[in-house]
Amino acid sequence: MELLRMPRASENMTEGTVGPWLVREGERVEAGAPVVEIITEKAQFELECERGGVLAAVFAVERATVPVNYVLGVLVEEGEEWDRAAIERENDEIVRAHLTAALGDASLHAAGGRRSIAKKGATPRARRLARSAGVSLDEVRAALGVEGVIEEKHVREFLSKRDDG
Numbered sequence: 001m002e003l004l005r006m007p008r009a010s011e012n013m014t015e016g017t018v019g020p021w022l023v024r025e026g027e028r029v030e031a032g033a034p035v036v037e038i039i040t041e042k043a044q045f046e047l048e049c050e051r052g053g054v055l056a057a058v059f060a061v062e063r064a065t066v067p068v069n070y071v072l073g074v075l076v077e078e079g080e081e082w083d084r085a086a087i088e089r090e091n092d093e094i095v096r097a098h099l100t101a102a103l104g105d106a107s108l109h110a111a112g113g114r115r116s117i118a119k120k121g122a123t124p125r126a127r128r129l130a131r132s133a134g135v136s137l138d139e140v141r142a143a144l145g146v147e148g149v150i151e152e153k154h155v156r157e158f159l160s161k162r163d164d165g
Contacts, residue, residue: 001082002051002075006060008068009040014098015067016040018060028054029075036072053077057084059091059124066091067098092123092151099149122150129155135162 006016019037023029034046035055053075060072071087071094099121122130122137129152130137137150140158 001077001080002049002053003071003087004035004047004049004073004075006066006068006070006072007038007047009038009043009045013040013068014102015065017065018062018072019044020062021058021073022046023055025055025058028052035075047072049075051075053080056082057087059087067094070094088125092125095123096149096151103148123152125152126150126155129159133159135159 006018009016017039019039021036023033023035029035029049029052031050031052032048033052034048036047038045038047054077056074056076058073060066060070066072071091074082074087076082121141126140127137130140130150133155135155135158137155140146140150140155143158143161144154146154
């Protein structure tokens with residue numbers, strides 16, 4: 001199994017944007033072949049796989065801005081077992097750590113916060129659940145008084161209270 005991660009293209013890079021995927025889920029890719037384009041503040045380049053295999057899953061869609069080390073996709077050998085939930089948990093932790101650092105830095109730049117940080121004020125799983133339930137993350141934040149990163153548990157709590165009341 002090969003985890004395709006957002007690379008650190010420069011010393012100061014903390015996040016990057018996913019460009020077009022050059023391979024679709026389920027397609028085989030050879031070692032050294034480009035899999036996805038990466039866009040940073042200073043460069044645009046193709047991320048190549050080391051070993052090759054079948055692209056089993058994509059965890060970051062085109063135009064998503066994600067932290068360095070975030071698992072973008074998974075390459076496996078045909079029939080190889082892998083744990084989607086473990087990768088989603090790892091990505092949630094990476095986002096949480098990135099947001100904690102970014103929100104700390106944001107206090108230094110109070111008026112000029114960056115768009116990607118505001119967009120990522122929630123874990124990917126929390127955003128997905130809120131979107132599927134038809135609620136905004138702002139509603140969840142206001143109703144529960146969440147000051148940090150909105151997590152899946154916050155959205156579930158909000159939905160539970162909304163359904164009970």
